Amino acid sequence: MEILVCVKRVPDAAENEIAVEGGALRGDDLVYSVNEWDNYAVEEAIQIVEREGGSVTVVTVGDGESEEVLRREMAMGANQGLLLSDPAFAGADGLGLATVLAAAVRRGAYDLVLTGAQADDGAAQVGGMLAAILDWPFASLVNSIEAQGGLLRVGREIEGGAQEVSEIDLPCVLSIQTGINEPRYVGLRGIRKVASVELPVLDAAALGVAPAPARVRRIDYFVPPAGAGADMLTGSTAELAGQLVELLKAKGGLK
Amino acid sequence: MAQILADRRDIDFVLHEQLKVEALSAHGRFNDFSRKSIDLIINEARNLAVKEILPTQVDGDRIGARFDQGKVQVPPSFHKAWKALREGDWLAMTEDPDWGGQGMPRVVATAASDYLMGANFAFMMHAGLTHGAGKLIETFGTDAQKRLYLKKLFTGEWTGTMLLTEPEAGSDVGALTTTATPNPDGTYSITGNKIFISGGEHDLTPNIIHPVLARIEGAPAGTAGISLFVVPRIRVNDDGSLGEPNDVVCTGIEEKMGIHGNATCSIALGGKGGCRGTLLGEANKGMRAMFMMMNDARLMVGNQGLSCASPSYLYALNYARTRLQGRHLLKMMDKSAPAVPIIQHPDVRRMLMLMKVHVEGIRSLFYYLAHCSDRIAVSADPDEKARLQGIIDFLIPIAKGYVTERCFDVCSLGVQVYGGYGYIREYPVEQLLRDCRITAIYEGTNGIQAMDLLGRKLGQNQGRPIMDLFDEIRGTLAAARDADRAAPLAEALEPAVIRLEEVARHMGTTALYGDLPTAAAHAHPFMEVCGDVVLGWQLLWRARTAAEALAAGAKEKDVPFYEGQIRSAQFFTAVLLPVALGRMDAILSGCAVAVEIPDDAFGGK
Numbered sequence: 028m029e030i031l032v033c034v035k036r037v038p039d040a041a042e043n044e045i046a047v048e049g050g051a052l053r054g055d056d057l058v059y060s061v062n063e064w065d066n067y068a069v070e071e072a073i074q075i076v077e078r079e080g081g082s083v084t085v086v087t088v089g090d091g092e093s094e095e096v097l098r099r100e101m102a103m104g105a106n107q108g109l110l111l112s113d114p115a116f117a118g119a120d121g122l123g124l125a126t127v128l129a130a131a132v133r134r135g136a137y138d139l140v141l142t143g144a145q146a147d148d149g150a151a152q153v154g155g156m157l158a159a160i161l162d163w164p165f166a167s168l169v170n171s172i173e174a175q176g177g178l179l180r181v182g183r184e185i186e187g188g189a190q191e192v193s194e195i196d197l198p199c200v201l202s203i204q205t206g207i208n209e210p211r212y213v214g215l216r217g218i219r220k221v222a223s224v225e226l227p228v229l230d231a232a233a234l235g236v237a238p239a240p241a242r243v244r245r246i247d248y249f250v251p252p253a254g255a256g257a258d259m260l261t262g263s264t265a266e267l268a269g270q271l272v273e274l275l276k277a278k279g280g281l282k
Numbered sequence: 283m284a285q286i287l288a289d290r291r292d293i294d295f296v297l298h299e300q301l302k303v304e305a306l307s308a309h310g311r312f313n314d315f316s317r318k319s320i321d322l323i324i325n326e327a328r329n330l331a332v333k334e335i336l337p338t339q340v341d342g343d344r345i346g347a348r349f350d351q352g353k354v355q356v357p358p359s360f361h362k363a364w365k366a367l368r369e370g371d372w373l374a375m376t377e378d379p380d381w382g383g384q385g386m387p388r389v390v391a392t393a394a395s396d397y398l399m400g401a402n403f404a405f406m407m408h409a410g411l412t413h414g415a416g417k418l419i420e421t422f423g424t425d426a427q428k429r430l431y432l433k434k435l436f437t438g439e440w441t442g443t444m445l446l447t448e449p450e451a452g453s454d455v456g457a458l459t460t461t462a463t464p465n466p467d468g469t470y471s472i473t474g475n476k477i478f479i480s481g482g483e484h485d486l487t488p489n490i491i492h493p494v495l496a497r498i499e500g501a502p503a504g505t506a507g508i509s510l511f512v513v514p515r516i517r518v519n520d521d522g523s524l525g526e527p528n529d530v531v532c533t534g535i536e537e538k539m540g541i542h543g544n545a546t547c548s549i550a551l552g553g554k555g556g557c558r559g560t561l562l563g564e565a566n567k568g569m570r571a572m573f574m575m576m577n578d579a580r581l582m583v584g585n586q587g588l589s590c591a592s593p594s595y596l597y598a599l600n601y602a603r604t605r606l607q608g609r610h611l612l613k614m615m616d617k618s619a620p621a622v623p624i625i626q627h628p629d630v631r632r633m634l635m636l637m638k639v640h641v642e643g644i645r646s647l648f649y650y651l652a653h654c655s656d657r658i659a660v661s662a663d664p665d666e667k668a669r670l671q672g673i674i675d676f677l678i679p680i681a682k683g684y685v686t687e688r689c690f691d692v693c694s695l696g697v698q699v700y701g702g703y704g705y706i707r708e709y710p711v712e713q714l715l716r717d718c719r720i721t722a723i724y725e726g727t728n729g730i731q732a733m734d735l736l737g738r739k740l741g742q743n744q745g746r747p748i749m750d751l752f753d754e755i756r757g758t759l760a761a762a763r764d765a766d767r768a769a770p771l772a773e774a775l776e777p778a779v780i781r782l783e784e785v786a787r788h789m790g791t792t793a794l795y796g797d798l799p800t801a802a803a804h805a806h807p808f809m810e811v812c813g814d815v816v817l818g819w820q821l822l823w824r825a826r827t828a829a830e831a832l833a834a835g836a837k838e839k840d841v842p843f844y845e846g847q848i849r850s851a852q853f854f855t856a857v858l859l860p861v862a863l864g865r866m867d868a869i870l871s872g873c874a875v876a877v878e879i880p881d882d883a884f885g886g887k
Binding site: 060095098099102211212213214215216218219222223261262263264265266 | 313314315316318319321322323325326329330333334366369370371372375384385386601604605606703
């Protein structure tokens with residue numbers, strides 16, 4: 028099975044103090060990594076290929092810096108990487124990104140496209156839009172995949188702890204939920220293998236797309252101030268825990 | 283967000299700004315290790331360390347290795363971490379890919395180890411000793427020995443150890459009594475008892491390979507009659523499959539102060555007459571082989587010290603930033619003033635500064651040493667290779683002896699910053715202090731390190747290595763004089779360098795022509811002042827690098843980091859260097875009291 032996995036380089040939530048300036052995260056201060064959900068999607072793709080044969084391609088839309096996330100996912104086990112990069116893609120909204128990705132999908136012969144369920148800095152929209160542009164079936168929040176001939180049997184996580192199982196025709200787009208697997212660690216052998224691999228870069232002309240100007244634009248970005256009814260505890264972890272216990276006791280949550 | 287184990291910005295600074303290690307990738311053997319690959323390696327080492335190895339740290343301490351009827355069980359969580367370590371090929375990072383290694387520069391492996399060992403060094407000892415045993419077999423082994431053991435060691439399928447110490451042969455290795463009797467088939471029957479064998483028995487892997495020091499029947503007494511043998515726990519058939527047990531029996535493990543996760547075993551060899559080994563290297567040349575391994579092992583122990591000190595510093599730093607206690611000193615009288623994070627209290631800041639300068643200076647020293655090895659590996663110039671190797675050899679006792687003393691001090695300060703909580707098991711600094719303590723003892727006590735520095739290293743090759751080291755230091759002094767804010771720091775360090783040259787001459791002369799016992803009584807202080815000057819050198823090198831980066835217009839987020847580098851060197855030269863100079867005066871005084879005091883005058887009778 029030929030699988031394309033869309034991945035994204037995002038500010039690492041575990042690494043960054045939130046520093047906001049002029050309605051945006053301050054870029055200079057950020058440490059980036061692969062979007063957490065995407066690791067699960069890549070792991071799932073690798074496992075499917077291990078069972079069914081085929082290959083895994085990872086793709087991202089971004090500048091030269093984004094190459095590092097492709098290389099990382101290839102060190103993990105993806106077979107090829109593809110960087111979609113053009114100044115015209117900068118500032119694209121979800122639809123713009125989906126348009127660019129759709130052009131890349133059409134250039135290949137993929138049976139399956141995976142995305143993370145959402146990105147740390149995203150809106151959980153690209154997977155669905157991509158499927159619509161391609162006119163492919165789509166399942167979101169997928170937490171299990173089983174190949175059955177020409178179709179897939181996918182499990183989806185439903186609110187309230189329920190599980191839904193669907194059959195979906197190939198080719199299709201799936202957005203992958205964390206917990207579907209345990210993403211493998213990247214080892215030294217993998218890193219060495221991809222150390223000197225040249226990654227193909229496709230620009231707008233090569234893809235034959237000209238994404239429309241973003242029609243969704245972020246106008247502000249901030250950490251909300253503590254509002255009424257919210258009690259912000261401060262202190263060390265041990266103190267926080269102590270205060271929390273006292274609060275729970277006082278409010279009747281703990282007897 | 284608060285970092286744990288090791289400060290990533292600091293690691294990147296030493297690798298890429300202080301040492302500029304990417305230049306190594308211009309050489310064929312290190313082609314794969316561009317800046318991007320190096321950064322990815324460090325990312326993934328940290329990822330593995332934090333997610334898989336760190337969760338074993340408390341298990342190692344609380345559950346510990348358990349002994350029952352000749353078998354040792356490691357804590358259950360060790361198994362998963364070992365599997366992940368193996369799958370990622372982290373066991374023999376620098377070794378030959380043909381034997382399962384990854385051919386990495388040592389300096390990059392050292393940086394990765396900052397995280398891996400920082401997460402749980404008692405667990406990682408299994409890997410370190412395995413690597414050491416493999417290295418012995420790679421260097422001295424026959425083709426058959428390599429074929430049977432090497433790849434399985436370097437890939438962690440089996441582990442390795444080192445069987446050296448006996449009840450009456452610890453620091454005095456030459457006194458060992460384990461014997462090897464030749465058999466007609468070329469093997470040897472080994473008989474004897476070994477103690478203090480780290481990782482000597484466990485259930486982590488199906489076999490354990492023991493390099494064993496023993497004396498062939500009739501060999502000369504002392505170290506000149508010691509040979510090295512490979513003794514598998516389970517015999518290995520010619521096709522690599524496991525055969526019969528080899529009469530290697532663990533008779534007990536020690537109850538220790540720390541590193542409970544690594545079993546310290548007593549091992550009986552050939553108790554039933556059925557222990558077979560093969561000679562590794564030449565007969566009676568075991569000590570030579572042992573010294574080669576010991577150099578690496580001593581560096582590893584120094585690194586273990588850092589792997590306690592660096593996490594302790596970061597835990598203490600984070601605690602000091604979040605723990606509210608007491609009013610600000612200047613608002614003491616204002617009852618309504620809020621409690622402040624304890625990092626605002628000057629004495630806490632003093633402790634954090636002490637921790638910071640030592641962790642940073644020691645990190646730079648280890649990366650520098652590893653980088654010297656890499657430069658040897660890529661150099662075609664035999665003189666340059668010899669020069670660098672001389673500097674490494676000279677610095678090894680310092681990187682073990684001086685470093686582990688300072689790392690223990692850092693861990694003790696870590697406990698102190700936490701106050702009463704620091705003494706409580708619930709907080710990680712308590713375990714780090716206990717775990718760290720062994721590093722001053724094993725692989726040659728720090729007293730032995732000091733004697734190695736004085737007795738072997740100082741006079742080696744007519745004193746060439748120490749002169750080469752002083753040249754390196756002078757190079758840094760000269761460069762720092764042109765680097766703006768680092769210039770006054772160079773001025774401050776230089777008198778200590780000049781004074782140390784005088785002290786070294788004094789020590790050399792006293793040991794050779796004067797009064798050897800008195801020189802030996804000052805060997806440890808001598809090691810300490812050498813260490814202080816080396817630390818000052820590394821901190822100056824950092825400060826100069828930072829001053830240049832600031833002068834060139836650093837990114838906003840980097841400014842506090844660079845500022846911190848200059849402050850570290852300022853603190854060291856103003857606060858710690860005068861103490862080192864005082865110590866040098868004490869050495870030069872030639873005080874012989876410790877030697878001359880009558881035994882009875884110690885009292886206590």
